[in-house]
Each structure stands twice: as C-alpha cells, then as structure tokens.
Amino acid sequence: MDEATSHDPDAGLEPAFAAPENACDAHFHVFGPAEKYGYGSDMRYKPPYEPIEVYLKLARRIGFTRYVFVQPSAYGFDNSCMLDSMRELDSESRRGIIDLDESAASDKELAELNDAGVRGIRVNISPVRQPEAGLAASMLPRIGRLARICEELGWHLDFLTPGWLVSELMPTLRELPVAFSVAHMGLFPAKDGPEQSGFREFLKLAGDGSKRCFVKLTGIYRFSTAPGYADVKPIAQALIEAVPDQLIWGSDFPHLSFHDRVGTIQLYNLLGEWAPDSGMRKRILADNPARLFGFD
Numbered sequence: 001m002d003e004a005t006s007h008d009p010d011a012g013l014e015p016a017f018a019a020p021e022n023a024c025d026a027h028f029h030v031f032g033p034a035e036k037y038g039y040g041s042d043m044r045y046k047p048p049y050e051p052i053e054v055y056l057k058l059a060r061r062i063g064f065t066r067y068v069f070v071q072p073s074a075y076g077f078d079n080s081c082m083l084d085s086m087r088e089l090d091s092e093s094r095r096g097i098i099d100l101d102e103s104a105a106s107d108k109e110l111a112e113l114n115d116a117g118v119r120g121i122r123v124n125i126s127p128v129r130q131p132e133a134g135l136a137a138s139m140l141p142r143i144g145r146l147a148r149i150c151e152e153l154g155w156h157l158d159f160l161t162p163g164w165l166v167s168e169l170m171p172t173l174r175e176l177p178v179a180f181s182v183a184h185m186g187l188f189p190a191k192d193g194p195e196q197s198g199f200r201e202f203l204k205l206a207g208d209g210s211k212r213c214f215v216k217l218t219g220i221y222r223f224s225t226a227p228g229y230a231d232v233k234p235i236a237q238a239l240i241e242a243v244p245d246q247l248i249w250g251s252d253f254p255h256l257s258f259h260d261r262v263g264t265i266q267l268y269n270l271l272g273e274w275a276p277d278s279g280m281r282k283r284i285l286a287d288n289p290a291r292l293f294g295f296d
Contacts, residue, residue, distance in 0.1 A: 010058075010263030017272045019063030020282040024289035027183065027218045027250025029072040030055055032081040040076020047074045050254040052085040058253070062268055066286075066295055068250070069096040070158070073124055077101040083116055095119045095293040097158045102145045114153055119293050120181070121146050125161040127187050127222045136168035143172060150178045156214075156292065157181075163188035163223070167198040173205055179212045179292065181248070184219035185239065190231035191224075194238035206243040214292050215239055217271065217284065218250040221258045229270065236274040244280060248289045 031037075031050045039047065059067065067089060069082045079098045086094050097120035098113060123143060125135075143157070150157055156179040161169065166186045173180065188199045206213040217239070220232045239247055249271055255262040275281050289295065 008263070009261055010265040013263060013265045013269070015062050015265055016269040017278070017281065020278070020286045022066055022286040022290065022295065023062075023064050024066035024068065024248070024285060024293070024295070025059055025064045025251050025253075026068045026248040026289045026293070027070050027216050028055060028059075028067070028253040029070055029256070030082060030085045031072065031074070031254070032084070037075065037081040038078065039074050040078065043074055045074065045257050047072070048254055048256075048259060052088055055253055058264055059251075062265060065093060066289065066293075067094045068289065068293055069094065070250075071097060071099045071122055072256070073099075073126075075099075077104075079113075083113075086117055091117055092296065095295070097122055099124065100146065100149070102142070102149060105149070110149065110153060114155075118155070120156045120158045121150060123157060123159045123161070125165060127160065127162055127184065127219070129162055129165070131164045136165060136172075139169070140172060143169075143176075147176055147178050154294075159183065161187065163198055166202060170201055170205060173213065174208070176212065179214065181214040181216055181292065182206075183216045183250075184222055184252075185215060185217060185232075185235055187219075187223050188235070189223055190220070190226065190229075190235055193231075194235050199235065199238075203238065203242050206239070206246045211246065214246050214248055214288065215243065216248055216250055217274075219252045220267070220270070221255070221262050232270075233274055240275055240280060240284075244283055245288060247284045248292065249284050 030052050031047045069086055071079050071082050077099050082096055086096050094117055096118045098118050099122045146157060158181045160183040163186055186202045206215050220229050224232045251264045253264050
C-alpha cells in the first residue's frame with residue numbers, strides 16, 4: 001500500500017448530520033494518472049493519484065449531489081484532467097473553476113469552457129507565501145483582465161491567497177465588477193482570532209450588501225494551529241453570524257500535503273459544530289452554492 005492510502009484519517013468516522021437536498025461540495029480537486037496528465041511548473045507538492053471515482057465514493061457517502069471542481073496548481077493552465085473528470089458526471093450536477101492563460105484564450109475556447117460547466121477562474125498564490133513588497137500591485141493587471149472575461153461570461157473570480165495578501169488586495173476586491181470567492185476563510189491565522197484587523201476588514205467586505213463576495217469554509221488545516229482545529233470555530237462562527245448568505249463549504253479533497261492526517265468526513269462534521277442549526281447548514285451547503293454557481 002502506498003503512502004497516500006496507508007492511513008485513512010476518516011477510518012471509523014460517519015457523517016454526523018444528514019446532508020440537505022442538493023448539498024454541494026464547492027471546492028475539491030482530482031488528479032489523474034501522471035502519464036496522461038502532465039504537471040505545470042508551479043509544483044508546490046508531489047501530486048497524488050486521486051481520480052474522480054475515489055472522490056465520488058467519499059462524496060456520495062456524505063450525501064453530496066452537486067460538485068465544483070477546482071483546478072489544482074500542479075497542472076498549471078492545463079485544465080484537461082479536471083474537464084475530463086467533469087464529463088463523467090451529469091452536466092446539471094457539476095461546475096468547474098479553471099486556471100487560465102488569458103493572453104492565449106480565444107472566444108471560441110471560452111465559449112466551449114462555459115458550455116462544459118466552467119463558472120470561475122482562479123487567482124492562486126501559495127497559502128504559505130510570505131509577505132512580499134509589490135506582489136499585490138503586480139497582480140492587478142491580470143486580475144483586471146480576468147474580471148473583464150468573467151463579466152462577459154457571467155463567471156466569478158476565485159481567490160486563494162494568504163491573509164496578508166487578501167488585506168493588501170482589499171481595495172481591488174471592493175471595486176471588482178463581478179462576484180468573487182475567497183478560499184479558506186481568507187487564510188487569516190486562526191490563532192489571532194476573529195478580532196484581528198485583517199479579518200474584521202474581510203467581514204466588512206463580505207457583508208457590504210453587494211452580495212459579490214463569497215467565503216469558502218475550506219482548508220482550515222492551512223491556517224489552524226490548535227488541536228482539533230478549535231481555533232477555527234470562533235472565526236467560522238463570526239462568518240456565520242455576519243454573512244450567512246455568502247458562505248459555501250468545500251472539502252478541499254484530497255487535502256494536499258495534509259492527506260495523511262486530515263479527513264473529509266472529519267471536516268464535514270466540524271460544520272455541524274459551527275452551525276448546529278440544519279436551516280443554516282442548508283444555506284451553506286445548498287442554497288448559497290446554487291446561487292454562485294448557477295445550479296437550477
């Protein structure tokens with residue numbers, strides 16, 4: 001048995017609550033055979049073999065019936081593994097978020113991606129990247145170009161950036177002409193709690209009344225330092241209290257770099273602790289993602 005499958009953090013765990021109808025996993029990745037799908041140059045980790053059938057077995061065990069594929073950084077601009085996997089599911093049940101070389105994308109290609117169920121474009125900076133003068137400013141031209149593409153197609157932008165960079169991009173995010181999502185609750189250090197200034201500004205952005213900013217309750221192991229992720233609960237509950245209609249949940253399967261110590265069912269069950277009310281969970285798992293991704 002290889003390293004990736006030798007330890008299952010979900011062993012012995014069952015979902016702690018029933019998934020609502022039309023429950024959506026709004027952020028996960030799939031990885032096909034290395035000989036078929038080549039990797040890009042931005043290799044932050046050794047990609048595992050985690051094909052769609054492995055993911056679906058787990059997702060269906062929990063009760064998900066809608067799926068949002070997110071392009072992993074390892075494949076760069078080559079979205080073919082994700083798109084091939086999407087084709088194995090009914091078109092009504094899945095959407096995708098791609099990474100895009102906007103300088104090379106033709107109108108025809110974009111139209112085909114839209115027909116395939118793509119609804120967003122990633123802006124992806126490593127969660128562990130340290131503060132770097134000028135990085136935010138250097139990203140603005142590309143963000144502007146991608147926002148224009150999204151505006152034409154009715155898509156959204158999907159940001160994965162460390163908390164310090166979310167703060168630096170805040171003026172740009174406030175002015176974006178399209179909806180956008182921010183992964184991993186903005187990646188603000190959980191140990192600093194919901195009163196930290198960057199997170200307070202982020203809450204204001206999500207709650208500005210425009211309904212453009214969606215926050216992903218994902219990837220908590222990337223910004224938590226406490227046993228059992230106890231330090232995330234106050235941040236999650238601050239979001240649930242302030243912007244319940246702007247939250248979506250995703251497994252972040254297969255928990256890259258953490259796959260041997262983080263389980264998907266374990267993470268799903270934590271949502272039950274953050275949101276004990278089934279009506280609130282229905283908003284987060286079904287209603288809000290339907291709005292953002294255009295599920296009927």
